[in-house]
Amino acid sequence: MALPQELRDSVPSSPFETDSDVIELSDEELRAMVDANAREYLGISGEELLQRLRERKPLTDDTGNSLPAWGPVTMLARLLLDD
């Protein structure tokens, strides 16, 4: 699955990117992005993340707390959940 064009551009020369702040993604593009974030921070696939989200089973550390990146990554993944 491919990331959207805006996210495949080369690294910008400055942190200003005023032309691509609003990015509308197809379901396929959004799944690729969720997958990239889930693998980077949670060590699981995007599909497994969505399954855990539906079942309300967060990934936790040995003290029972959600992993730090769980919240931010799920806030993106929830765009894929149907009402």
Add this chain to the structure above:
Amino acid sequence: MSLTARTSRDVLHVFQDHLNKTLNRTLTRYRLRFFLRSTKSDHASLAFFNNRGVAIAVPLPPTPWHLSINYELQAVPEGKEHGLKILEYKHRLHRTSSIDDEAEVRFEYVSPDIDPDFPYSRHHVQFHRDARSASSDDFSLSKLHIPTGGVTIEHVIRFLIADLDVPPLTEQWEAELQASEERSREWRG
């Protein structure tokens, strides 16, 4: 005056533009990016992302701090216009750019739409698990004036019951608190 716009996409864009203007004028030149699902464009997620589409905390030089911001937003019809509902937010201060590193401090909100059974204060602040031992000249919990927003008696009661295990006087404590909060809202107008 509430924030409204003609379309759902417009109201989301106005809010995102407001956040980026404020950030860019006061703190950092990085910009929040705002993602929409094309088939469900009234729902958006907003954060700082790198060019691979991975969420990051951005540096705040020359300090050691990094800032991550996440908003989940819903545009809702209001008459002929659209208003905005914040479903969840996270403002976190980290010591690295990785959002996988536990934040030193985080200001967060969880709406009833996201978790109707959330028993804790919906607006809350939390610290790194080692915050006390990690206290230093640049981050002392006894010296910093950490912003919280208004804290009501209902918030304090909810904190005592849900976090500190103080036994409530009734099993309907949450409903009682909600009724009290509703009464306060009516008084405020």
